[in-house]
Amino acid sequence: MATSRQAAAGFSLVEVLVSIVVLSIGLLGSIGMLLAAVRTGKEAATFAAAVNLVRDLSEKVRMNPGVAVRHDAGNTYLVADWTEDSGTGAVHSGCAAAGTACNAEGLATWDMGEWKRRVAKALPGVRLRVCFDEKPWNAAAGEYDWACSQSGRHMVVKLGWVPHADTAAAKQEAKPQRELPPRLVMQLVSG
Template sequence: MSVLRQRGFSLIEVLVSLIVICIGVLGMVALQSRSLVQTQDSVLRNNAIMLAGDLIEMMRSNPGGALAGDLFSVTSKYHKAAGSDFASVALDSADDSCAKLARGVGGDAVAGKDLTCWLRQVKALLPVTDDLIKANFAVCPSLAPPAVGSTTPYDACGTENSSIAMVVLAWQDASSNTQGCAGGICYYVLRAEL
């Protein structure tokens, strides 16, 4: 009689183990998809860090176009307030590629060409539109950092000359990331002394 009761017991064990395996596989799939989102977010943040650093180095290497005396000011060709356009300049035939850009003379003309080349990089490396660049990018004198968690870090831009420049970059966020991103837009802010 005990033999009859145990019939099907192996089948139940197999079904339970299949359920456990399916739950584990579904967890791994969810983990993988979340990992892809985080990786993409990390790549975009690294690109923003690199782009902001590149712009600061361009400014440092062209003090004639970046500084008024020893300070960065709103009259600099590198300056850009949120809501305005960059003062970029079309490259001429001698400088048709950014790799061949003659930077030796420095000054305002080089600053405009620097911005043209830099904006090409921005558009290639970050998910941005011209409207987003105009509304949310800023390069300005900075006396104090933006408030932590600010959804408009460019509000910390100053109008007084300063030895510290602030670069604010923004990009569209498709990952629904809440850390450093608000309203579908992520920001990266770099403050550096010129």
């Protein structure tokens, strides 16, 4: 009789150990799903911030159509290729204070300087291009393209940034942000 009680006690200990292992695997899976959800939520928030920044620039451009429709160097809304390391450029100080006179070109310069500062703060490893482009989609590659046609009526903004999860890894790896396609391309105004 004593032998059967010891076997039963040992068998229930194995069951407990197996259930602890199964529970641990389930908890690890839950933690992995939670981390993925947090990472996805963070990236969604960054994408929403990028969309809001582009919407804000679109409103600024539409309020200053005399400068925005120009295809020359006088259109300070156009940005050839900008990264957060490039700086924000010249700021037209006459547009910063209330009650000061500000012309359309000065307002555009001030708008872009302030907007670039906000973009650099909100988007890690950002790359930016604002240009006239008729076909931002590269059908052969199946993705948006950084190159601009510099012709046509459509002013577009092209934004690229490093996802939060990849920020540290992107600095280490050989393929820099410059080679990644834009993550967001939106039309600002039709000229």
